[in-house]
Amino acid sequence: MLWRWLIFVWIAATMVVALLSAPLVPVLQETTRVLYFHIPSAWVTVLALGWSMINSMLYLIRRDLRNDDHAAAAAELGFVFCVVATVTGSIWAKSMWGSWWNWDPRETSIFFVLLIYGAYLALRASIEGEEKRARLSAIYSILAFVAVPPLMFVVPRIYSTLHPDPIINGSGKIDMDPMIRWCFFSMLLGFTFLYTWLQSLRVRVSRLERRLAT
Amino acid sequence: MSNGTSSSMATVWAILRKECRSEWRTRYGLNAAVLFAVTSLTAVTFAAGRMPDQPEMLSALLWITLLFAALSSMSHAFVREMESRTLLMLRLVASPTQIAVGKLLFNLLFLCVVEAITVPLFMVLTGAPPLRLPQFLTILGLGTLSLAASSTLVGAVIAQTRSRGALFAAVSLPLLLPVLASGVSGTRAQWDGMPIAADARLLAAYAVALFGVSLLLYDHLWED
Amino acid sequence: MDRNWVVLGVSLMLWGLLFFWILRVERRVRDVEKR
Numbered sequence: 001m002l003w004r005w006l007i008f009v010w011i012a013a014t015m016v017v018a019l020l021s022a023p024l025v026p027v028l029q030e031t032t033r034v035l036y037f038h039i040p041s042a043w044v045t046v047l048a049l050g051w052s053m054i055n056s057m058l059y060l061i062r063r064d065l066r067n068d069d070h071a072a073a074a075a076e077l078g079f080v081f082c083v084v085a086t087v088t089g090s091i092w093a094k095s096m097w098g099s100w101w102n103w104d105p106r107e108t109s110i111f112f113v114l115l116i117y118g119a120y121l122a123l124r125a126s127i128e129g130e131e132k133r134a135r136l137s138a139i140y141s142i143l144a145f146v147a148v149p150p151l152m153f154v155v156p157r158i159y160s161t162l163h164p165d166p167i168i169n170g171s172g173k174i175d176m177d178p179m180i181r182w183c184f185f186s187m188l189l190g191f192t193f194l195y196t197w198l199q200s201l202r203v204r205v206s207r208l209e210r211r212l213a214t
Numbered sequence: 215m216s217n218g219t220s221s222s223m224a225t226v227w228a229i230l231r232k233e234c235r236s237e238w239r240t241r242y243g244l245n246a247a248v249l250f251a252v253t254s255l256t257a258v259t260f261a262a263g264r265m266p267d268q269p270e271m272l273s274a275l276l277w278i279t280l281l282f283a284a285l286s287s288m289s290h291a292f293v294r295e296m297e298s299r300t301l302l303m304l305r306l307v308a309s310p311t312q313i314a315v316g317k318l319l320f321n322l323l324f325l326c327v328v329e330a331i332t333v334p335l336f337m338v339l340t341g342a343p344p345l346r347l348p349q350f351l352t353i354l355g356l357g358t359l360s361l362a363a364s365s366t367l368v369g370a371v372i373a374q375t376r377s378r379g380a381l382f383a384a385v386s387l388p389l390l391l392p393v394l395a396s397g398v399s400g401t402r403a404q405w406d407g408m409p410i411a412a413d414a415r416l417l418a419a420y421a422v423a424l425f426g427v428s429l430l431l432y433d434h435l436w437e438d
Numbered sequence: 439m440d441r442n443w444v445v446l447g448v449s450l451m452l453w454g455l456l457f458f459w460i461l462r463v464e465r466r467v468r469d470v471e472k473r
Contacts, residue, residue, distance in 0.1 A: 011453060012450055012453060012454075015446060015453065016450075019449070020446065108391075112388055115391070118388075122381065123371070123385055135437060136371050138434070139434060143431065146423045147389055147420075198460065201463065208467065
């Protein structure tokens, strides 16, 4: 019980500190605040999708439906966090460059990811039979994850983008004011724990559905 | 080992020949694909008009036409198999991977034929500037590889679902958007006189990744 | 400073609502699991 409240306090506290005390990033000015939500969401998106793919692979190897539960749950949650990342990104774009959507390579990439996982969910919805659904969506999930690295990391590097350079620049140094850095990583951690909680909850629901169906 | 490989190759080759032959017998698929390509091409070029001086629009329109021609013609490959129940027969004589690679090669060939008709027609109808053939063909070829690899695997997956047609396009499209992006960018680059290396590299890597991963996945396609 | 408070207020409220919603869902799941 305690750890749930810890998550609550952690994220709430990070919000308070980030929004009230942390300075603004010079380049970003007022829009700095969005980064505390936008980047952690994007991070969780990739985390969730990676977890989904790992479980898809595990399912194909072991044929354990629990892996399928995790894969499906992770894909759903990844989709949700992806929507959050896209929307916060769009808000950021509007305040920085004046328009909600530009088909900037980075924006486009996150939108692609959204489509891929939308397709995954549509695919699952159209297959009857637990094992078949698990197997076919596992195949698609693995295939889809092949598309994600190029979309998220290669495309923005090749095509010049308006998106602020990842603050982790080429040499691997993290070039941020310490206060910002603390808040940022704190939020990252908070979001990760939140995701873990949601994931376990969603898997429990799946298991119940299966138990009730038999 | 070499014996195993060469008999594998022989099986794949046999499947390819079987596909070609059964397609050629009725030519339904080919006719439909060419007809669709020409029709959509006509519609697009009629609506857009001649654009000798707008390479970015030309690239975009060309790739969209190709993409939709591919999406409409590729979905039938496995469905036909499922409907005529010949898949079971095939699986008696060949491994899933061999079947899939045979079909992939067929799809590749099919796409090449469709493109051989569509692309020149497109160039003529839109009054496109002259192509720098080596670059253009590189981009087109690499893009086609990805189209074929993706369509084969997705087609096989979709054939086992309830919704089929609409779902095929919806599921394939996100996987093919990187191809669209790089294809358009590369085609536009060769018209602008810019290097295509970056786009070509991305397309090649993507095609290899798709092909490689799908080879691993084909075995899991058909369980029952 | 003003802007900050608004953003903070909204985010905290949304976060609070989300958190309590998750707690409710978890409680219902636990109920069904017990049966």
